[in-house]
Amino acid sequence: MAGARAAILARLWGALVREPLPGVQRQAYGGDTRVTLPGGERIIGSTALALPFAVPPEGMRLVTDTVAVDDPVELLRAVRLPGDAVRLATEIRSSLAGLALARAGQPGPQGGGPALEVLAGRADGLALLEQSVVDGHPLHPCCRTRIGMSEAEMLAYAPEHRPTVTLEVYAVPPKRWLTTGAGLAPRLPVHPWQREHVLSAYPFLKPTGEKIAARPLMSLRTLAAVGDPTRHYKTAVDVQMTSAVRIVSPAAVRNGPVVSRLLTTLSADLGLQVWPELAAGAVLGEDGTPLRSLAVVARRAPRPGPNEVVLPIAALAAPSPADGRPLIREAVTLGYGGHPAGFLADLAALIVPVLLTLLHRGAALEAHGQNLLVTLSHGRPTGLSYRDVGGVRLSPQRLRRHGADVPALHGDLASDDPAELRAKVLASGFAVALGEPIAVLAWEYGVVPELLWRLVRERVEVVYDSLPPHAVADAHAVLGEPLPLKATTAMRLAADPLTDVWASLPNPLAA
Known part of the structure; x- marks a missing residue:
């Protein structure tokens, strides 16, 4: 837990030093920076540890007018930040729990040859390397915020815990289905979190019995099929991760195939490989509006060469x-x-x-x-x-x-x-x-x-x-x-x- 506290405290400290917060003043002297808040409260800490991508030591501390703190949640209790500090504290508390869980669950070094050689040429290498990213967003103090997801669910679904997740496919009445791009049959792959927490409100969706074993990638709600790791599914999961609830918006359903084709054309002479969003689909509400909680984007990843x-x-x-x-x-x-x-x-x-x-x-x-x-x-x-x-x-x-x-x-x-x-x-x-x-x-x-x-x-x-x-x-x-x-x-x-x-x-x- 000490390492997780330091990692998030450093991210928060960096934000306080560099971001445009109303009424906040900064002054650097020696190796330290003093941040003065609108109410006159002061926070002092290492200038070096406020730099982007700083590597803080366990036990990193910031000093306020009244106390030295090594915990980002304690810091937010000790001072009054401008704006919605209650919301930020809730999100950072979730992030701290998620990061501590992520770090505690990591296996030790496995030895053997370099991972970049061991995984060369393997179609599943991408997912396995993505799941090695433990700490999440390198600058955001809400790097492991997952509001709405329990600890058991994080262990079952989060990429840093290396699970295999089963997407269940539901039949959608054809008149309640919008599809774009190459087109998807009225079948919706549903993330298990979404099935447990959202699907009961839509009894007209019926399970087909089809299931897709998949590995979560860095974004948790995007998964690579185990049977064909080049098939990726961007699913809707109504959980706040970092800064947003990870639904699939109507704009994403409509834009994805068109924009990925445009980018492919624009970059044809530049050597960039744009992973095509081949098709997307969404369940339609009673008023004909695509439902952002019941949508999917199908993407295709390339297969790596032998080396x-x-x-x-x-x-x-x-x-x-x-x-x-x-x-x-x-x-x-x-x-x-x-x-x-x-x-x-x-x-x-x-x-x-x-x-x-x-x-x-x-x-x-x-x-x-x-x-x-x-x-x-x-x-x-x-x-x-x-x-x-x-x-x-x-x-x-x-x-x-x-x-x-x-x-x-x-x-x-x-x-x-x-x-x-x-x-x-x-x-x-x-x-x-x-x-x-x-x-x-x-x-x-x-x-x-x-x-x-x-x-x-x-x-x-x-x-x-x-x-x-x-x-x-x-x-x-x-x-x-x-x-x-x-x-x-x-x-x-x-x-x-x-x-x-x-x-x-x-x-x-x-x-």
């Missing part, structure tokens, strides 16, 4: 099943003889051109560590994949300029605001998808992070040298403006916790 593993970028920081050290160390050893700069340079060479060229063309990917995946061959990055199109932003103006057809879009995917488009890409793909591997390499190898970021900057400059002159505004923002990062704690304290709020970090790409 390949495919894994989310986030899994590079996860402990290897072989020795418990970050998986990125295996890649650096296998592919680069222990020299981390070579790995980072090759990873950046895959990520940077794809994200910035697609931004220029009108597609801003939400390329965080769960959605962006890398193919490794003998430890070397050789391919890039993207999945889950629900968080992208598409600029009709930029798409038309590029000569692309703009499909009908539902929900909030369409935006021509350049600041919103850039923030989506930079906060996910640069601050997190590149920021976390750089932080882990710096920690593991004693490398100065600025040297690794310089390799990223060089790749950015090459990309913008090759793009048309009207990309100059994007280039100036990427290389000169503060780096955006989603302010997840400020959002949880806000009256509307789902509206994006951005923190600003010093830009490591700036000259």
